[in-house]
Amino acid sequence: MKMDTIxxxxxxxxxxxxxxxxxxxxxGRWQSLNSVSAEPHVIFPRTPVTIRQLGREPAICDxxxxxxxxxxxxxxxxxxxxxxxxxYYVELSAQLMCRLAGGASSFHFxxxxxxxxxxxxxxxxxxxxxxxxxxxxxVEEALVIALGRSIESAGKFHDLCANQRESTRAAxxxxxxxxxxxxxxxxxxxxxxxxxxxxxxxxxFQLSRVFRAYTGFSLLEYRNHLRVRAAFDRLADREVRLAAxxxxxxxxxxxxxxDSFHSAFGFLPSDLRGRIDRDTLRTxxxxxxxxNVRVSSVSDARxxx
Numbered sequence: 001m002k003m004d005t006i007x008x009x010x011x012x013x014x015x016x017x018x019x020x021x022x023x024x025x026x027x028g029r030w031q032s033l034n035s036v037s038a039e040p041h042v043i044f045p046r047t048p049v050t051i052r053q054l055g056r057e058p059a060i061c062d063x064x065x066x067x068x069x070x071x072x073x074x075x076x077x078x079x080x081x082x083x084x085x086x087x088y089y090v091e092l093s094a095q096l097m098c099r100l101a102g103g104a105s106s107f108h109f110x111x112x113x114x115x116x117x118x119x120x121x122x123x124x125x126x127x128x129x130x131x132x133x134x135x136x137x138x139v140e141e142a143l144v145i146a147l148g149r150s151i152e153s154a155g156k157f158h159d160l161c162a163n164q165r166e167s168t169r170a171a172x173x174x175x176x177x178x179x180x181x182x183x184x185x186x187x188x189x190x191x192x193x194x195x196x197x198x199x200x201x202x203x204x205f206q207l208s209r210v211f212r213a214y215t216g217f218s219l220l221e222y223r224n225h226l227r228v229r230a231a232f233d234r235l236a237d238r239e240v241r242l243a244a245x246x247x248x249x250x251x252x253x254x255x256x257x258x259d260s261f262h263s264a265f266g267f268l269p270s271d272l273r274g275r276i277d278r279d280t281l282r283t284x285x286x287x288x289x290x291x292n293v294r295v296s297s298v299s300d301a302r303x304x305x
Contacts, residue, residue, distance in 0.1 A: 005022065005023045006024075011129040011140075013136065015092070017039075018090050018126065019090075019091070020086075020126075023085040023086075025079055030079055033075075033076060034076065038071045038072055039071055039094075040092045040106070041073075043066065043068070043069065043087050044066060044089070045065065046088070048061065048080040048184035049079070049080050051078075054073075054075060059111045060177050062180065062226065064217065064226060065113065068107040081185075109158040112154025113157055113215060118146050119232075121288050122143065123232060124281050124284050125138075125146065127236060128278070135278050145285060175206075175207065175210050176214040179200065179211055183226060187230075193208065196219065227250050231257060231269060242269055267280075
């Protein structure tokens with residue numbers, strides 16, 4: 001008997017629903033057409049998975065991407081790791097969708113880059129929402145800000161890539177997808193850009209330009225974000241040892257992890273172990289509210305054509 005999916009609600013308000021979803025490798029949904037409910041969905045992945053929404057190009061999704069589903073969207077998923085498809089999802093009310101998407105009722109993109117500050121805010125809000133004394137208004141505020149920035153960033157990034165020729169876009173997407181697959185499986189290893197480019201049989205210059213244009217990150221930034229985000233998702237366990245965690249996600253030592261983590265998130269790993277209190281979440285909300293949306297530059301997109 002194949003195990004089905006597991007979905008649980010973590011937080012509900014008038015405007016949105018936050019949930020956690022897991023589709024194990026044994027589920028029959030890997031071989032069938034899937035669909036979301038009648039609300040727009042924004043997905044924050046925890047594990048790598050390939051998603052192909054009907055009528056759209058397939059996308060390899062990991063902690064560095066955010067996935068967007070229109071109401072009732074149908075799609076196929078492809079297995080990438082033994083962990084299956086594990087993610088957090090937010091269902092938006094029609095009113096909130098209209099407000100955050102500039103009056104639109106649907107997304108014109110399937111995925112977009114996940115800024116470090118957006119990743120941090122969504123994860124902190126999710127962890128605080130699990131607390132018995134959670135500040136529900138603060139959780140909703142944090143999630144709405146994260147959603148708004150996610151939609152804005154994805155829209156701007158999509159527009160940068162939209163004018164590329166179809167033949168060029170398909171070839172470049174294949175390069176990026178192969179690189180993402182490699183990094184998802186081997187981000188803990190100390191692979192150089194030259195080694196990655198050689199494995200794809202392209203030049204370092206081409207890999208660098210194409211990857212940035214299609215992800216919004218340099219290749220080394222992308223790998224580092226995979227590392228610090230994997231580390232973040234282990235910090236809910238207060239007993240985790242940072243030295244062991246550094247080795248687990250690919251850093252040479254505790255100090256290297258701490259420096260990279262602080263550079264990405266503005267917090268030390270030790271600050272975010274275990275319980276997330278109101279003050280920590282308020283600080284993250286304030287920081288995101290004062291930062292600018294980061295997307296790949298127009299010049300990067302042109303070079304990649």
